[in-house]
Amino acid sequence: MYSEKVLEHFMNPRNVGEIENADGVAQVGNPKCGDVMKMYLKIENGVIVDVKFKTLGCGAAIATSSIATEMIKGKTIEEALKITNKAVTEALDGLPPNKLHCSVLAEEAIKAAIEDYLNKQKNK
Amino acid sequence: MYSEKVLEHFMNPRNVGEIENADGVAQVGNPKCGDVMKMYLKIENGVIVDVKFKTLGCGAAIATSSIATEMIKGKTIEEALKITNKAVTEALDGLPPNKLHCSVLAEEAIKAAIEDYLNKQKNK
Amino acid sequence: MKEKIIYFDHAATTPIKKEVLEEMIPYLTEQYGNPSTIYKLGREAKKAIELARERVAKALNADIEEIYFTSGGTESDNWALKGTALANRDKGRHIITTTIEHHAVLNPLKYLEKIGFEVTYVPVEPNGIVDPNKIKEAIREDTILISVMLANNEIGTIQPIKEIAKIAKEREIIIHTDAVQAVGQIPINVKDLGIDLLSLSAHKFYGPKGVGALYIRKGTRIHPFLQGGAQERNKRAGTENVAGIVGLGKAIEIANKNLNEYASKLQKLRDKLIDGVLSKIDYVRLNGDRYQRLPNNANFSFEFVEGESLLLLLDTKGIAASSGSACTSGSLEPSHVLLAIGLEPEVAHGSLRITLGEDNTEEDIDYLLEVLPEIVSKLREMSPLYES
Amino acid sequence: MKEKIIYFDHAATTPIKKEVLEEMIPYLTEQYGNPSTIYKLGREAKKAIELARERVAKALNADIEEIYFTSGGTESDNWALKGTALANRDKGRHIITTTIEHHAVLNPLKYLEKIGFEVTYVPVEPNGIVDPNKIKEAIREDTILISVMLANNEIGTIQPIKEIAKIAKEREIIIHTDAVQAVGQIPINVKDLGIDLLSLSAHKFYGPKGVGALYIRKGTRIHPFLQGGAQERNKRAGTENVAGIVGLGKAIEIANKNLNEYASKLQKLRDKLIDGVLSKIDYVRLNGDRYQRLPNNANFSFEFVEGESLLLLLDTKGIAASSGSACTSGSLEPSHVLLAIGLEPEVAHGSLRITLGEDNTEEDIDYLLEVLPEIVSKLREMSPLYES
Numbered sequence A, B: 001m002y003s004e005k006v007l008e009h010f011m012n013p014r015n016v017g018e019i020e021n022a023d024g025v026a027q028v029g030n031p032k033c034g035d036v037m038k039m040y041l042k043i044e045n046g047v048i049v050d051v052k053f054k055t056l057g058c059g060a061a062i063a064t065s066s067i068a069t070e071m072i073k074g075k076t077i078e079e080a081l082k083i084t085n086k087a088v089t090e091a092l093d094g095l096p097p098n099k100l101h102c103s104v105l106a107e108e109a110i111k112a113a114i115e116d117y118l119n120k121q122k123n124k
Numbered sequence C, D: 001m002k003e004k005i006i007y008f009d010h011a012a013t014t015p016i017k018k019e020v021l022e023e024m025i026p027y028l029t030e031q032y033g034n035p036s037t038i039y040k041l042g043r044e045a046k047k048a049i050e051l052a053r054e055r056v057a058k059a060l061n062a063d064i065e066e067i068y069f070t071s072g073g074t075e076s077d078n079w080a081l082k083g084t085a086l087a088n089r090d091k092g093r094h095i096i097t098t099t100i101e102h103h104a105v106l107n108p109l110k111y112l113e114k115i116g117f118e119v120t121y122v123p124v125e126p127n128g129i130v131d132p133n134k135i136k137e138a139i140r141e142d143t144i145l146i147s148v149m150l151a152n153n154e155i156g157t158i159q160p161i162k163e164i165a166k167i168a169k170e171r172e173i174i175i176h177t178d179a180v181q182a183v184g185q186i187p188i189n190v191k192d193l194g195i196d197l198l199s200l201s202a203h204k205f206y207g208p209k210g211v212g213a214l215y216i217r218k219g220t221r222i223h224p225f226l227q228g229g230a231q232e233r234n235k236r237a238g239t240e241n242v243a244g245i246v247g248l249g250k251a252i253e254i255a256n257k258n259l260n261e262y263a264s265k266l267q268k269l270r271d272k273l274i275d276g277v278l279s280k281i282d283y284v285r286l287n288g289d290r291y292q293r294l295p296n297n298a299n300f301s302f303e304f305v306e307g308e309s310l311l312l313l314l315d316t317k318g319i320a321a322s323s324g325s326a327c328t329s330g331s332l333e334p335s336h337v338l339l340a341i342g343l344e345p346e347v348a349h350g351s352l353r354i355t356l357g358e359d360n361t362e363e364d365i366d367y368l369l370e371v372l373p374e375i376v377s378k379l380r381e382m383s384p385l386y387e388s
């Protein structure tokens, strides 16, 4: 059911962990299945210089978290905001139909973490 | 489905044929399946000295015709009238449930042929 | 008496082909995973099922998602009929079929009649083929479903399904065809036929018994029939008969590849058989159209002969065949198909169906043509109705 | 990573036993006759089916004529429920079941609800066992059918069917039990249990997939479900899956002979496993009664872990197991059984079902007890909710 790429990212997830004093942090939950993803961003001059995640969820949830962090690392905020769950799914060589919703979690986590960063900036 | 005995009688039916100027003759049909049996009796002093049959019908119909003729040959009319389809079936080591009606044909043919003989006697 | 069996009953069932069994064996041994599971053993089983689905789709020119596996032709027919009737009962309660369908179609329809549907049984012509115009005439405002078999299992006649499907589609009526006897004998293209549902059964084309498929055109309104787990995209529950499905897939692939060669070989044997029987034996008729019939089917009626006796004597000669005689059926009614083409019950009673397969040879036909006349004579001599 | 697969998912399916396959092979090769036919090849197939029927009857202490072959547990359940509900709807329209039945029971019941029946779902106790008194309380004037499984497929709990059957019989209510998970694990005696209908499926006890049986006590009012030909004494149509039925017969015979030995071996392994997991891992619970459960079943919930991930990591270690996690199911709902025994969805999400089989050894358990804690830790470390 899962592509080789999904399994590879699931087994060796990149960027797992936390960032202390992260510039942006957000935790999102998947109402459909109860899975939870937390994303930490370190941002310098509008560029995501470091990113970490923690995920409680299925293989697809972990794999999409992992590849999403890879995709945004080194990108500007604007670029990162453009990453859709479709792009994440494609980067993983696809997901089974009943697992497409899992990739939404990754998109949401990125957006929410950036929003958190922007809010913090405003309130500085 | 059929016992060895049924198959043996079916393959080598005894007493097939006709008796010219038979003392009793009857043709009976099985309304359930359309099969037809004709029985010829030669009777001397109340004893069935010869019997022949012709049957258009299933394996069970032919086998029961065959064994029934064997069972009545040499018997008195009274004895022959006592032969039931149950006795015929037992002599064949049984019949499948949906073939029990076939043995009724043999019993009926015997009875009808004896009746024909008795009627002819009366009218003599 | 010959030692070897000459098998002339391929419409009843066929042996599993060697190549088919070979593909099945891993799924009867080490590849035992449940396809619904997530680990490797399960994923392998799932893959095997999806390959089989692809093969079936290809053989029928269907889309992959339009193929559902079942436990055989009977389940496919039951599902197709009850599933569409119940799902479309808001539109109407009238169903059209023919008088020569298999019991796997007729009996579900009888059941639907009991629960409030109405069924019109369109009679066939004396050649065993239904006139599409008569189907058209039977259509009512509330007709929701038409079911006509692609080829008949007893007399082998091929029905004009394409014309009937066209009539059905003009009126937006669902059209099902029972192709259990047709698959592997004649080319089938569901898109070209224009049908919504098609039933097939693996053991009729050198696959295993107890596995079949239902083609359901996308968008067809149908209820699930076997309800339970989420297998077959929630449409047909139950742990999959993986080995059986693999066998079905391989068998239909082979059948489709060899179709022309197979059909032309069998047709030649069939014609030799028909000509031989009609010329060598008296009081005999061929049942079903002489030409518009399956390449492997010949069905005769012999007067003054009863079919079961005929079969038993053929069996002693090592020949396996079939009959529509009442005496061979549990029901004691002679074949409804033979009655539907106008035979008297006595004549239907003396019927013999020979259905050929790929292992049959000219010698087999010669042998049959040698023993059959003797057997028929022997039985006629025993018949009180026959005057030689 | 181990090379060999350690298979811990026997509740999903089991491999076919060697002796079982050996008895099947002739019916996949030279003994290909259709059992409905009259010649020798057909008679041999028929005999094989009747021997299988005898073996099933013997294993269940049923009469031979009370056993009907089907395409699996799902068909048996569908037939039992829809067949009796429709045949007895003149008497009433109320049905009682539990909240922990398999979908092969729940989904047909949902369908019956749609067409006018009413179903009461009796909740189970926190240990996963239904209280017979609650069944009794649910009975109404118009109750016609009670269906309660003999053993649960997820948590292995054994239900008090004998008591429930007694309650049913006092009120002349038909009682069905889904014994798909119980056959081959615990002794079953239909007369002693006092039930009317019992479903079983061969692939759960080292037989082939796609074949099952329904026990129908003589005199039980039930409609046929698959309608068509006269097979199975007119009660279940369709050309018989001869090889499958032969396999089922052999498998149940072996299972029944080895029952005690098998059960006590597995129970020992199971207890070692349960003790090991509960002592080695934190934040874990055993689901289902500690003692009144199948000898081969252990079901745990780990907090801060998601089941699918757990299975995938176990798979990489060569271990095949199962979970009631939403993420493994197409439906995205966590197991209804785990919710029914009172688990929070998050906890149900982190469940692991280990079901043992005859090839499992102490070393397999040791290996699992070695890798499982590591895997659970690894996943917990990735979880945003877990604080070590």
Ligand SMILES: Cc1ncc(COP(=O)(O)O)c(C=O)c1O
Pocket (backbone or CB within 6 Å): C011, C071, C072, C073, C074, C075, C077, C102, C104, C149, C151, C152, C153, C178, C180, C181, C201, C203, C210, C212, D228, D237, D238, D239, D240
């Ligand atoms: C035309 C037709 N339909 C349906 C069936 C039923 O198929 P199965 O016996 O495989 O269920 C058969 C064969 O028995 C058939 O010939």
Ligand SMILES: Cc1ncc(COP(=O)(O)O)c(C=O)c1O
Pocket (backbone or CB within 6 Å): C228, C237, C238, C239, C240, D011, D071, D072, D073, D074, D075, D077, D102, D104, D149, D151, D152, D153, D178, D179, D180, D181, D201, D203, D210, D212
């Ligand atoms: C309790 C129970 N009932 C019914 C079934 C359905 O059986 P099958 O998948 O063989 O149709 C299963 C297994 O899947 C089961 O565990």
Ligand code: FES
Pocket (backbone or CB within 6 Å): B030, B033, B034, B035, B057, B058, B059, B060, B061, B099, B101, B102, B105, C326, C327, C328
């Ligand atoms: S007499 Fe016709 S079925 Fe036996």
Ligand code: FES
Pocket (backbone or CB within 6 Å): A030, A033, A034, A035, A057, A058, A059, A060, A061, A099, A101, A102, A105, D326, D327, D328
């Ligand atoms: S996130 Fe739970 S199913 Fe994928």
